[in-house]
Amino acid sequence: MDSSKYFATFFTLSLTLLLLSFPCEGQLSPTFYDSTCPNALTTIRTAIRSAISAERRMAASLIRLHFHDCFVQGCDGSVLLDQTSTIQTEKTSLANNNSARGFNVIEDAKSKVEKICPGVVSCADILAVAARDSSAAVGGPSWTVKLGRRDSTTASRSLADSDLPGPFDDLLTLLSKFSNKGFNAREMVALSGAHTVGQTQCRIFRSRIYSNGTDIDAGFASTRRRQCPTTGGDTNLAPLDLVTPNSFDNNYFKNLVQKKGLLPSDQVLFNGGSTDSFVTEYVNNPQTFSSDFSAAIVKMGDLSPLTGSNGIIRRICSAIN
Numbered sequence: 001m002d003s004s005k006y007f008a009t010f011f012t013l014s015l016t017l018l019l020l021s022f023p024c025e026g027q028l029s030p031t032f033y034d035s036t037c038p039n040a041l042t043t044i045r046t047a048i049r050s051a052i053s054a055e056r057r058m059a060a061s062l063i064r065l066h067f068h069d070c071f072v073q074g075c076d077g078s079v080l081l082d083q084t085s086t087i088q089t090e091k092t093s094l095a096n097n098n099s100a101r102g103f104n105v106i107e108d109a110k111s112k113v114e115k116i117c118p119g120v121v122s123c124a125d126i127l128a129v130a131a132r133d134s135s136a137a138v139g140g141p142s143w144t145v146k147l148g149r150r151d152s153t154t155a156s157r158s159l160a161d162s163d164l165p166g167p168f169d170d171l172l173t174l175l176s177k178f179s180n181k182g183f184n185a186r187e188m189v190a191l192s193g194a195h196t197v198g199q200t201q202c203r204i205f206r207s208r209i210y211s212n213g214t215d216i217d218a219g220f221a222s223t224r225r226r227q228c229p230t231t232g233g234d235t236n237l238a239p240l241d242l243v244t245p246n247s248f249d250n251n252y253f254k255n256l257v258q259k260k261g262l263l264p265s266d267q268v269l270f271n272g273g274s275t276d277s278f279v280t281e282y283v284n285n286p287q288t289f290s291s292d293f294s295a296a297i298v299k300m301g302d303l304s305p306l307t308g309s310n311g312i313i314r315r316i317c318s319a320i321n
């Protein structure tokens with residue numbers, strides 16, 4: 001090998017090693033906007049707080065929206081995109097159609113952030129911050145949000161249909177859907193504790209309250225039947241946590257032990273199966289639930305983010321630029 005070829009090989013190798021030593025994924029960081037938009041986080045928080053003081057349930061809706069974003073092609077704001085000739089909106093997927101809400105609150109926060117720093121802060125990051133601010137606003141845990149996600153130019157209704165868990169999924173199906181995203185059983189149970197806040201519709205819990213099953217408290221079923229007739233009233237709401245529907249606490253788990261989980265997918269977490277022990281632990285130790293939930297939702301926020309030169313910063317969250 002002559003010396004020029006030797007050096008060419010040497011430099012190619014060195015360059016490869018150098019590139020490999022950099023995190024190509026582009027790491028998320030809590031300080032990502034510190035120099036480019038120092039007031040981003042307070043601007044988002046103000047918008048989220050005002051929406052929650054107008055309607056307490058909004059906290060729940062926003063936490064759910066971040067989850068539904070991250071489980072479908074990663075935390076990339078795809079859940080926020082409307083239908084176009086090239087975009088298959090996720091808003092009409094099985095889990096989201098006539099159910100996911102809070103889009104206008106995220107859009108409002110985005111427009112306020114655009115006013116102070118145009119083209120800088122992604123919709124995916126706003127969703128992640130909104131979920132944290134929502135939890136904190138209703139007495140739940142707070143956590144440090146990592147930032148630097150960029151927004152997708154695509155959405156996928158078919159991935160939303162396949163990857164999001166459904167209320168009639170059995171325990172093995174739920175475990176496998178969470179395992180596909182890197183979560184173990186304990187993390188899944190912790191994350192499900194988000195059902196300590198928010199509401200669900202009669203059409204979704206009807207079959208369970210009329211099942212006469214041995215896995216539902218009879219008095220609880222009869223109470224829920226009053227606002228959820230066998231036919232009609234499909235969109236009537238009931239709280240996922242009957243005791244403290246507006247505060248983020250560990251009551252959801254206490255309900256499960258009493259067979260008062262409202263969704264079938266709630267009660268399967270405590271019905272003599274492999275996840276019972278986690279439920280019991282969170283009943284007995286609210287602090288463990290709080291820290292496990294925070295750790296798991298931070299991990300959820302790390303799901304396949306678009307970073308660096310991938311993706312875009314959308315000007316509005318519902319459409320690509």
Ligand code: HEM
Nearest residue numbers: 060061064067099165166167191192194198199200201265
């Ligand atoms: C374990 C699998 C899960 C299933 C099957 C599931 C399913 C559901 C269903 C069916 C609803 C009610 C929708 C309606 O009636 O319109 C709901 C609501 C909700 N979900 Fe889940 N969910 C799961 C996990 C999670 C996770 C991991 C989170 C967040 C970390 C979450 C947060 C919420 C919240 C906060 C609500 C209330 C939303 C509102 O009031 O607008 N869920 N979920």
Ligand SMILES: *[C@@H]1O[C@H](CO)[C@@H](O)[C@H](O)[C@H]1NC(C)=O
Nearest residue numbers: 091092093094096097098157
């Ligand atoms: C979503 O719900 C609407 C009713 O509000 C219905 O007309 C539409 O067919 C549903 N979309 C899908 C994809 O199921």
Ligand SMILES: *[C@@H]1O[C@H](CO)[C@@H](O)[C@H](O)[C@H]1NC(C)=O
Nearest residue numbers: 207208209210211212213230
């Ligand atoms: C549950 O019990 C009620 C009253 O005994 C009965 O009318 C109803 O048909 C039962 N439902 C099912 C799904 O078996």
